[in-house]
C-alpha cells in the first residue's frame with residue numbers, strides 16, 4: 001500500500017485552507033462536513049467561498065500566505081492556490097512542522113490525499129487510486145454509490161443504537177456476528193430501506209429477546225471456486241466466502257479468490273499436487289467436520305466444481321454421517337471455463353453430439369479408460385489431469401481407430417491472464433509440447449470442435 005486509509009476525527013480541530021477558489025471551496029465543504037474549525041487564507045475570495053461564510057463557520061483572512069500563518073496548532077492544511085511558489089511553501093512549512101498537508105493536484109507535495117467519498121453517515125466509504133488515476137477512483141465511487149442506497153446511513157444508526165444491548169445480551173462473539181449478519185442482510189434491513197425504521201427497531205428488539213446464549217452450530221460451505229479468474233465465482237460463493245470463519249482451500253484456488261474471503265478468517269491450505277498430498281483426503285474430511293463441530297462456519301474452497309473430479313462427494317458424505325449442516329455451491333468446471341476461453345464450443349452441433357469428461361490420471365504408469373468408446377466419432381473428449389499421460393492417451397486413441405489428424409488442444413491455466421492454448425493433432429501434439437515449458441494446470445480437449453478455435457478464439 002502506498003497510503004494507509006484511515007478516518008480522522010476532525011471535530012473542532014483547527015485546519016487551514018490556503019486559497020479560496022472553487023477547488024478550495026470543495027475542500028472547505030469537505031472539512032466542514034467533518035466538523036473541522038476552518039481558517040481560510042487567500043488574497044482573493046471567490047463568490048463560492050463568500051457564500052460559504054453564510055452557511056459554515058469559517059474564519060476567512062484576506063491576505064498573502066506567510067510562513068508565520070502555519071502554526072503547530074493546525075492538525076492539517078490544504079493548499080489550493082494557482083501559485084506554484086505558495087503551494088511549495090505551504091508544503092515545506094507543513095512538512096517541517098509535521099502537519100498533514102494536501103496540495104491539490106500535486107501528489108508529490110502531499111503527505112495525505114483526499115479520497116473519493118461515499119457519504120452515508122455514519123457509514124462512510126472512501127476510494128483512492130493514490131493520485132494515480134483520480135477519474136478511475138471517481139468512476140468506482142459512482143459504482144459503489146449505486147449499490148449502497150442512501151438508507152444505509154439509517155441502517156448504520158440502527159446498528160449503532162443496538163450495539164451495546166446486543167453485546168450485553170449475546171456473549172459469544174461468533175453468535176453475535178451471525179446475529180448482525182442476519183439483521184443487516186435480512187427483513188429488518190429491508191424495513192429500514194423502506195423507511196419503516198420504527199417497525200425495524202421493534203423487530204430487532206424482538207429478535208434479540210429471542211436469542212439464547214448458546215455456542216453457535218457450525219456448518220460447511222463446499223464451494224466451487226471455478227477455473228481461476230476470480231470474477232467467475234457465483235454470487236452465492238462470494239456471499240458465503242465472506243461469512244466464513246475459516247477457509248480450507250486447495251492448490252488450484254487463486255490468491256485473488258482467497259482475497260475475497262473475510263479479512264479476519266483463518267486460512268488452512270490442504271492443497272494437493274501430483275504425488276504430493278499436503279493432507280490425505282480422509283484427514284481433510286475429518287478436519288472439515290471438526291471445524292464445524294467447534295462452531296465455525298467453514299468455506300471449503302475447491303478449484304472448478306466440487307463434484308467434478310473434486311472429491312466433493314466424499315467430503316459431504318463424512319459431514320452427513322456426523323450430522324453437520326452443509327451446502328454445496330457449484331463452480332465453473334475447468335472443461336467449461338477452458339473451452340469457453342479457448343473459443344472451443346464443446347458441443348457445436350456440426351461436430352459433436354456428446355461430450356465426455358474423463359481423468360487422464362496414471363495408475364501404474366498407464367491410463368485406464370474405455371478407449372473403444374472414446375475413439376468413436378462425433379464426440380468431444382475433455383481430459384482432466386492428462387498432461388503426464390498425453391503421449392499414451394494419443395497413442396491409445398489412434399490404436400482404437402481415431403484418425404491421426406484428429407484435432408487436440410492443450411489449454412494451460414485456462415481463463416487466467418496466463419492462458420495458453422496449443423493446438424495439434426493426435427499424431428503431432430506430444431512432440432509439439434515435449435520441448436515447451438508447460439505450467440499446470442492443463443486440460444486436454446479432443447475432437448473436431450477443436451478446429452473451431454482458429455475462427456472463434458477471442459480471449460488472448
Ligand SMILES: C[S@@+](CC[C@H](N)C(=O)[O-])C[C@H]1O[C@@H](n2cnc3c(N)ncnc32)[C@H](O)[C@@H]1O
Nearest residue numbers: 227304305310333334384385413414441442443
Ligand atoms: C483435481 S482436478 C479438479 C477439477 C475441478 N474440480 C474442476 O471442476 O475443474 C484438477 C485438474 O483440473 C484441470 N484444471 C483445473 N483448472 C484448470 C485451469 N484453469 N486450466 C486448465 N486446467 C485446469 C487440470 O486438468 C487439473 O489437473
